[in-house]
Amino acid sequence: MGNGNEAIFSGEAVGCVRGARRVFNGLDFTLRSGDALVLTGPNGSGKSSLLRLMAGLSAPASGAVLWNGSGISKDREAHAARTHYVGHVTATKPALTTAEDLAFWSAFRLAEDTTAQERALDHFGLSRRARFPVRFLSSGQKRRLALARLLAAPAPLWLLDEPTVGLDSQGQRALETAIADHRAGGGIVVLASHVSVDLGGTVKTLNLADFSVSAGPEAGA
Amino acid sequence: MKGFAAIIRRELKLALRQGSDAAVALMFYVVVVALFPLGVGPEPGILERISGGVVWIGALLAAMLSLDRLFQSDYEDGSLDLLVMAPWPLELMVLAKCLAHWLVTGLPIMLISPLLGLLLHMDTGAYMALLAAMALGTPILSLIGAVGAALVLGARRAGVLVSLLVLPLTVPVLIFGVAAVEAAAIGQDPQPHLLLLGALLLAALPLCPWAAAAALRQATA
Numbered sequence: 001m002g003n004g005n006e007a008i009f010s011g012e013a014v015g016c017v018r019g020a021r022r023v024f025n026g027l028d029f030t031l032r033s034g035d036a037l038v039l040t041g042p043n044g045s046g047k048s049s050l051l052r053l054m055a056g057l058s059a060p061a062s063g064a065v066l067w068n069g070s071g072i073s074k075d076r077e078a079h080a081a082r083t084h085y086v087g088h089v090t091a092t093k094p095a096l097t098t099a100e101d102l103a104f105w106s107a108f109r110l111a112e113d114t115t116a117q118e119r120a121l122d123h124f125g126l127s128r129r130a131r132f133p134v135r136f137l138s139s140g141q142k143r144r145l146a147l148a149r150l151l152a153a154p155a156p157l158w159l160l161d162e163p164t165v166g167l168d169s170q171g172q173r174a175l176e177t178a179i180a181d182h183r184a185g186g187g188i189v190v191l192a193s194h195v196s197v198d199l200g201g202t203v204k205t206l207n208l209a210d211f212s213v214s215a216g217p218e219a220g221a
Numbered sequence: 222m223k224g225f226a227a228i229i230r231r232e233l234k235l236a237l238r239q240g241s242d243a244a245v246a247l248m249f250y251v252v253v254v255a256l257f258p259l260g261v262g263p264e265p266g267i268l269e270r271i272s273g274g275v276v277w278i279g280a281l282l283a284a285m286l287s288l289d290r291l292f293q294s295d296y297e298d299g300s301l302d303l304l305v306m307a308p309w310p311l312e313l314m315v316l317a318k319c320l321a322h323w324l325v326t327g328l329p330i331m332l333i334s335p336l337l338g339l340l341l342h343m344d345t346g347a348y349m350a351l352l353a354a355m356a357l358g359t360p361i362l363s364l365i366g367a368v369g370a371a372l373v374l375g376a377r378r379a380g381v382l383v384s385l386l387v388l389p390l391t392v393p394v395l396i397f398g399v400a401a402v403e404a405a406a407i408g409q410d411p412q413p414h415l416l417l418l419g420a421l422l423l424a425a426l427p428l429c430p431w432a433a434a435a436a437l438r439q440a441t442a
Contacts, residue, residue: 057302058442081308089299095238096231107227109308 007033007156008068009054009188015062016049023049024208025062033156033186036179036199040192041208047192048088050208051159054190055085067157081109083157088165090146094135098126098145101134102152111153120151124174140166147175150182158182160191176200224309225317232321242287243325250283250330254337265342272341273402276351277358277395279337280330284362285387287326289380291318291370296440301374305441315371315430315437319363327359343406350405350415354398357418364422364429365390371436393421 008030015025023046031037039047052058054065056072056079064071072079092101102117121127124144129137137145143166150158158179164172179189180200189199205214236243257275261267295301307314334355335348343351369387373379401414 052302052442055302055306057305077308077310080306083306085302085306087299087302089297091299091303093231093235093298093300095235100231100234104227104231105303108224108303110223112223 007186007188008066009157010066010069011054011060011063012066013063014050014053014060014065016046016053016058017061018046018049022061024211027063027211029204029206029213031188031190031204033188034183034201036183036189036191036201036203038191038193038197038199038203038205039208040194040205045208047208048161051085051087051161051190051192054157055083055159056080057085082155083159084150084153084155085159085161086146086150086163087161090139090142092134092137092142092145095133097131097133098137099130101145102148105149106152109153109155113152116154117148117152120148123151123178124148125170138166140168140171143167144171144174147178151178156187158187158189158191160189160193162193163191164193164195164197172197222309222313224307225313228314228317229321229324232318233324236321236325242290243329246283246286246326247329247333249286250279250333251337253282254279255340257341269342269344269406272338272343273347273351273399273406274395275341276334276337276343276402277398280334280355280359281362281388281391281395283330284326284359284366285384286380287322288366288370288387289373289383291322291367292374292437292440293370293379296374301437302441305437311434311437312427312430315367315433316426319360319367319430322366323360323363327363331355331359343402346408347402347406350401350411353415354401354411354418357415357422358394358398361394361418361422361425362387362391364425367433368429368436371433371440374436374440394418397421 010030011027014027016023029037039050041047053060056076059073066072067079102121106112106117121130124147126141126144126148129141134142147163163175167175176198183189183200191197202215254275258268292301295304304314305311331352334351338348338351366387369383372386373382376382397414397417401411404414405411
């Protein structure tokens with residue numbers, strides 16, 4: 001998949017230190033276009049820290065995170081442009097309307113395709129809330145709004161930190177179809193989650209408790 | 222620049238809809254300056270003599286009031302993570318924030334300052350110099366303030382801390398701002414002082430966003 005512009009997102013011996021504690025060390029991963037990686041492990045095992053390293057928000061204590069073989073810290077803007085990060089806080093402003101919030105983050109990422117924004121709201125079932133101030137949205141709806149940014153401004157790499165928190169089953173299905181479509185289009189997804197999410201096809205699972213990587217039946221082929 | 226304009230639009234919308242911050246700063250300015258005739262007595266000679274300094278010190282204090290909110294609310298709701306991941310230079314993002322902050326607090330402070338000068342029997346010849354000095358000085362306050370606001374992210378009592386950090390750095394603005402007003406009041410040419418303020422602004426324009434951007438990267442790491 002993604003034959004024309006195959007991308008490789010990888011980490012080499014990545015180490016992370018939070019405070020004085022070594023969270024993980026010597027972590028390797030390789031993801032190609034269309035791949036999905038699920039991060040598992042107990043609380044505090046470094047799932048969020050690893051996602052923030054992948055996003056370029058923090059720098060690894062050792063090792064390197066690479067996109068097509070070159071370090072992501074060499075060109076922060078380029079890495080930011082290709083990356084969507086959805087953290088566990090939703091980054092929504094109560095005073096803006098749903099549509100305005102989405103329009104801002106799309107314009108911020110230099111994507112001003114308003115039909116893509118409408119489609120994104122529609123996909124996550126927020127069309128009827130478009131003119132609602134965000135303050136009147138439930139926490140699940142705010143989560144949907146944060147996820148709608150993924151579709152409103154396309155980017156090949158999605159980093160999702162517990163994206164299903166607060167989502168109902170319909171919202172989770174919307175997320176699953178979005179991820180499946182994204183992968184079918186050659187995108188890469190890394191997801192930290194405690195609940196099982198159907199990512200549409202084979203997935204690699206990285207358990208941060210013991211660094212074991214398990215792959216689905218067809219992965220690695 | 223599309224992302225730059227998007228930030229300014231968003232900040233202005235937020236300021237207008239939850240307008241308390243900007244309005245409080247302006248009211249604070251009026252109240253502080255209005256206390257002086259009550260405190261030092263209504264004698265025109267004394268008030269006239271200190272009017273330049275009072276108007277400027279009031280402006281400095283008022284500008285400090287809204288500074289801690291510059292990045293704090295974005296920090297708390299997760300927006301800052303996404304803002305730091307701008308697909309264009311982070312320094313420009315800070316500059317957009319500063320410009321929006323100036324439009325919301327610095328500009329009203331500048332516009333109301335001649336009125337407060339009137340309250341203090343300021344010499345009529347000094348009003349143009351006051352406006353010109355404020356036009357050059359208040360943007361510097363927003364710029365230096367952004368560095369302080371970025372540095373205190375995550376600290377307790379950030380509002381007080383940012384004032385302690387920033388106020389000493391604004392001393393040159395105070396000195397040349399007051400000097401310009403007093404020169405004009407006694408019939409001298411305020412131009413040298415205004416030129417020095419202009420030089421300060423030109424130095425702050427590239428340096429402060431650069432320093433604030435570094436502090437923001439640190440705060441989100």
